[in-house]
Amino acid sequence: MAAKPRRKAPAKGGYKLPEPIPEGTEVTDTFKKCWKIGPKIGSGGFGTVYFASEANKKEYDYVVKVEYHDNGPLFAEMHCYHSIGKPAQLAEWVKKKKLSYLGLSPCYGFGSFEYDNSKYRFMIIERFDKDLQKLLEENGKKFPAKAVYLVGMSLINKGTENQVYLVDMGLACKYLRDGAHKKEMPDPKKAHNGTPEFTSRDAHRGCFSRRSDLEILCFNLLQWLSGECMEDVDEFLAELFGDENCPGIKKLLTYVSKLSFEEEPDYTLCKKVLKDELKRIGCENDTTLEFQMAAKKTAAKTKTTKGPLLPNKENAKAAKPPKDKRKPENEVQLDPGMIPTPAMLELMNKRTEAKPTKTRRKK
16 A cells, blocks of 8 residues: 655645755656756745756756645646746747847746655746845845836836846736636635735735736835835835825826726836836936945935935935824825725734834823
């Protein structure tokens, strides 16, 4: 009688993380090509990532994603790459659209294998230098405004000389069926998929569209600019940007909030909003990505740091009246589409209760 496959405890979200695969293990993809698994890079919510090489080579020019065979995300990602991520397909698209590059890694192989009485899926993609999250942590959880807007444009359009790539398609899905847009049908089973801080309102309801992708991008841009996620939107923007209230990001979010579920976004307009922001903060659209924040010259609050940086919180607070005296004459009325869902409100309340308050009450 065969031994039962061993299973590791479920990861957060109900997915089982795989057991460690020994370095040097060889796997064969569906095209009969052999790959060698190298050192472990890290683990996520769904699986584990390792360096990888072609079996007859020593250089680790690729990475391999490994998950239990009955997990869902890698299965969805493999089908996404099978539809749009073959090397020849991407090369043809770049040529057709006359792009300098396309920010999507080709998929070089996928398949399944067995190890220690367990069955796994694997997928081979290109190896990259660093991910944005690592760069964010290395730079105090903030990026200079110029880098933020350039990355935003590269994800909306054809990109920059400093190339940025999307590499995780585990939650990708088709928005068209037989040439027609899928109907807006919330699905509780799919609700809240993704990182809560960045999940779109549509995704909180379990339905997905193109406007959702742009909304998620905006949430990422805001965190990259500020180093934190927003809870009280008005207070968050006022502290971060002072009286200017970040006109570009606000304009982009307002535009996205007014899109209908099936409407095709005007990507040229979205890109222009970010270009205008670069111009407003005095930066050139020179395609050079610098992620390191410039050091402050002094600890004094009388002068702001020169260069393409956003106002810091101290300067923003110094430029506005005290909180208890500040009362905007024309309070911004949010579009109905901007109102968060009950699930989002519940999440924000939990985060607020868990965090110590930063305000001080006068005695």
